[in-house]
Amino acid sequence: MENIIELTRGVPPTKSFAVDKLSICAHDALAGYPDKILQYSQSFGFLPLRESLAEIYLANKDQIIIGTGSLQVLDHLLRSFPTGTLRVGFEEPTYDRTITQLKRVQASLLPCPLKLEGVDLSALRKNLEEGKKVDFFYVISDFQNPTGSVMPLEKRHELVALAREHHFYIIEDLPYRNLRYNGQSLPSCYELAPELTCMMSSFSKLIAPGLRVGFMILPKELVHRTAKVAEDTYINPSYLDQALVYEFCCRGWLEEHLVFLKELYSHRRDVMADAMDRHLTGLCDWKRPDGGFFIGSFVKQSVQADVLMQHALKHGLKLTDGRGFYTQGGDQFVRLPFCALEDEQIEIGIARFAETLKTYPG
Numbered sequence: 001m002e003n004i005i006e007l008t009r010g011v012p013p014t015k016s017f018a019v020d021k022l023s024i025c026a027h028d029a030l031a032g033y034p035d036k037i038l039q040y041s042q043s044f045g046f047l048p049l050r051e052s053l054a055e056i057y058l059a060n061k062d063q064i065i066i067g068t069g070s071l072q073v074l075d076h077l078l079r080s081f082p083t084g085t086l087r088v089g090f091e092e093p094t095y096d097r098t099i100t101q102l103k104r105v106q107a108s109l110l111p112c113p114l115k116l117e118g119v120d121l122s123a124l125r126k127n128l129e130e131g132k133k134v135d136f137f138y139v140i141s142d143f144q145n146p147t148g149s150v151m152p153l154e155k156r157h158e159l160v161a162l163a164r165e166h167h168f169y170i171i172e173d174l175p176y177r178n179l180r181y182n183g184q185s186l187p188s189c190y191e192l193a194p195e196l197t198c199m200m201s202s203f204s205k206l207i208a209p210g211l212r213v214g215f216m217i218l219p220k221e222l223v224h225r226t227a228k229v230a231e232d233t234y235i236n237p238s239y240l241d242q243a244l245v246y247e248f249c250c251r252g253w254l255e256e257h258l259v260f261l262k263e264l265y266s267h268r269r270d271v272m273a274d275a276m277d278r279h280l281t282g283l284c285d286w287k288r289p290d291g292g293f294f295i296g297s298f299v300k301q302s303v304q305a306d307v308l309m310q311h312a313l314k315h316g317l318k319l320t321d322g323r324g325f326y327t328q329g330g331d332q333f334v335r336l337p338f339c340a341l342e343d344e345q346i347e348i349g350i351a352r353f354a355e356t357l358k359t360y361p362g
């Protein structure tokens with residue numbers, strides 16, 4: 001079938017890039033302080049941007065590492081421990097690349113099921129009560145990738161209390177926190193317990209992912225080992241990219257841009273959620289998210305991911321393999337990103353998804 005609709009990638013659309021403004025930022029950074037951004041430098045990242053982040057997040061700049069995307073700082077942190085020694089809990093489903101990173105360092109994995117009403121931490125609690133050590137718990141508390149869900153306040157408190165009592169760290173991944181379209185923001189785990197939380201976030205979804213600028217704020221005792229892995233990996237990340245972000249923020253353009261992004265994405269969220277109400281009621285369970293890029297859908301009937309994806313292609317639809325977000329299973333889960341598609345593509349995509357499910361080979 002021609003004109004396949006790709007309900008797959010959670011990327012910002014090209015039209016969301018403020019190209020003219022970024023050109024001004026690049027010009028001014030290169031003309032203004034070439035010595036600072038074109039030379040080898042510290043692995044921690046561009047100091048003025050670290051200082052700005054320190055002000056925003058009420059943190060010590062010496063505990064902030066900016067890397068080639070936030071994902072790479074997470075990788076540095078994980079690699080700063082000997083391979084095969086970490087035990088890490090996380091919500092399941094979760095971000096597929098984090099699962100890959102955890103497997104690569106041969107961490108032992110402790111998944112906790114994430115349902116529409118929030119994460120169930122009983123597996124974590126049971127492990128801790130049995131005296132099994134846990135080093136980290138990874139959580140995407142706001143507009144989770146892949147489900148779009150927000151961690152309820154009581155769950156945040158529960159996780160923080162467990163971390164305090166049993167001495168593990170929370171890795172809180174917040175790239176979508178600033179993309180809230182309605183409702184009230186909840187305190188992050190980082191705000192509740194900064195001394196226990198490695199908070200990572202990113203400019204990928206707020207300015208442009210190609211700049212590869214993301215960061216982590218770490219507890220004191222974890223910063224230097226992480227920065228050392230960064231140094232041994234690439235000496236320093238690109239300061240030019242970080243200077244562009246710095247210039248963009250200094251001019252107040254980020255706030256302005258966020259207004260534009262929220263309007264763009266909240267509209268697309270509504271188009272997708274409305275289409276789902278019309279076409280998918282009775283076929284899937286989902287919740288209309290208050291922000292972010294995704295609606296996570298749980299297919300009611302029993303399906304096999306391979307067969308579902310093949311069958312969807314026959315209906316002109318490309319779907320992501322839900323199993324990538326799980327360590328086991330995941331056939332019933334389909335992540336539906338609304339960020340990158342135009343209204344008509346979203347409408348057609350959801351109608352085709354419904355048709356795929358209705359005609360799924362039994």
Ligand SMILES: Cc1ncc(COP(=O)(O)O)c(C=O)c1O
Pocket residue numbers: 010068069070071072095140145173175201202203204209212213214215
């Ligand atoms: C939850 C989550 N964490 C991290 C990333 C990657 O961020 P960065 O581009 O800063 O590496 C993404 C990108 O999709 C994401 O969804």
